[in-house]
Amino acid sequence: MKKLTFLDSLKNWKRKLRWDRQYKSGKWNYLFENEEEPRYNGIINAIKKYTENPKLLDLGAGEGVLRYKLKEQKSSLKYYCGVDFSQVSIKKAKKFNFDNSKFLVADLHYYTPEENYDAIIFNEAFYYINHKLKSDVLERVLSKLNTNGILIVSIFKEGEGCWEFFNHVDLKPLEFKKIESSKENRYWKLGVYRKKNLN
Ligand SMILES: C[S@@+](CC[C@H](N)C(=O)[O-])C[C@H]1O[C@@H](n2cnc3c(N)ncnc32)[C@H](O)[C@@H]1O
Numbered sequence: 451m452k453k454l455t456f457l458d459s460l461k462n463w464k465r466k467l468r469w470d471r472q473y474k475s476g477k478w479n480y481l482f483e484n485e486e487e488p489r490y491n492g493i494i495n496a497i498k499k500y501t502e503n504p505k506l507l508d509l510g511a512g513e514g515v516l517r518y519k520l521k522e523q524k525s526s527l528k529y530y531c532g533v534d535f536s537q538v539s540i541k542k543a544k545k546f547n548f549d550n551s552k553f554l555v556a557d558l559h560y561y562t563p564e565e566n567y568d569a570i571i572f573n574e575a576f577y578y579i580n581h582k583l584k585s586d587v588l589e590r591v592l593s594k595l596n597t598n599g600i601l602i603v604s605i606f607k608e609g610e611g612c613w614e615f616f617n618h619v620d621l622k623p624l625e626f627k628k629i630e631s632s633k634e635n636r637y638w639k640l641g642v643y644r645k646k647n648l649n
Contacts, residue, residue, distance in 0.1 A: 452586040454559055462559065462580065466535050473513065473538040481515045485633040489573075489640070490519040492629045493602055496642045497569055498525060500600045500624065504568035508532040509558055509591065510575025514543030517551055528568075533561060559583050563594040570595050571602045574638075577612050584615050592620055592645065600624070601643045609639055622646050 454462055472478060480486065493516060497504060503526045508516055511532030520527060530551040534540050535558070543553045558579055563570075570591055579587050595601060601621060605612055616623075621643040629638045 451560065451590075452583050454580055454583065458580055458582075462557070465578075466557075469536040470538040473536055473542065478512060478539075481512065482518065485631050485636065486515075487519075488629045488631060489604055489638050490516055492627070492638075492640045493571060493573060493604060494520060494523055494525060496600065496602050496625065496640070500642065500644070501568050502526070503528045504599075505529045505566070506531070507563055507567040507570045507591075507594070509561075509570065509572050510534055510578065511543060511553065511573075512536070512539045514539075514546055514548070514553060516571070516573055517543070517548050518546060521546075521548060531563075531567075533558070558587055561587075562590050566594050566596050566599075568596055568599045569602060570599070571604075573602070573604045574606060576603055576615075577605060577609060581611060584612075588615055588618070592618070595645045597645055597647045599645050601645065603641045603643075604629075604638050605641075606636075606638055613639070613641065616641055616643055618643075620646055620648065 505528050511534050514532055517530055527550060532543055532553045533556050537555050540553045540555050624644050625642040627640055629640050
């Protein structure tokens with residue numbers, strides 16, 4: 451497993467503390483609001499379209515907004531696991547006490563999922579991964595995605611230096627689209643990929 455350099459580890463630790471502070475101050479509460487809805491809906495629609503009663507892994511899950519929306523929409527779910535390195539966000543997410551769900555604190559740079567999943571999601575999280583480790587992180591995560599399982603990636607605006615990683619030999623692109631927010635000048639790109647059967 452590749453590691454962050456000493457300097458990058460320090461930066462990463464400072465960023466984690468910043469996320470904790472921001473979650474504590476309520477800075478990210480707006481993610482529950484209407485203007486963000488199209489992004490969560492895009493992800494939930496892809497889950498419904500390409501999986502059936504899936505096991506879901508949500509990487510960089512924050513306060514569990516996606517899990518909250520899945521519940522609101524009564525989406526069928528076998529199991530959900532949300533991972534984030536911010537203790538504060540995970541503590542908030544756990545308070546919802548969602549059914550069939552687990553939230554854990556882990557740094558994506560070093561996290562290896564314990565089990566296999568039908569759908570893995572990077573919802574506004576992939577671009578926070580250190581560039582030198584992006585490929586390593588993706589490989590580790592893909593090794594835990596079931597064959598024919600789907601990878602869903604949402605990135606704010608253009609996501610420079612990110613999308614090329616999903617042009618991957620194990621992945622077949624299913625969808626790539628722009629999702630507009632109701633707020634002016636805000637949009638996301640959403641990519642959906644299927645893990646190929648390479649046997
Ligand atoms: C913009 S928020 C998105 C939260 C959530 N996915 C959503 O859209 O509702 C990005 C999240 O990525 C998390 N994050 C950033 N770097 C991370 C890392 N190295 N390991 C785990 N989580 C990380 C942050 O703590 C934050 O919760």
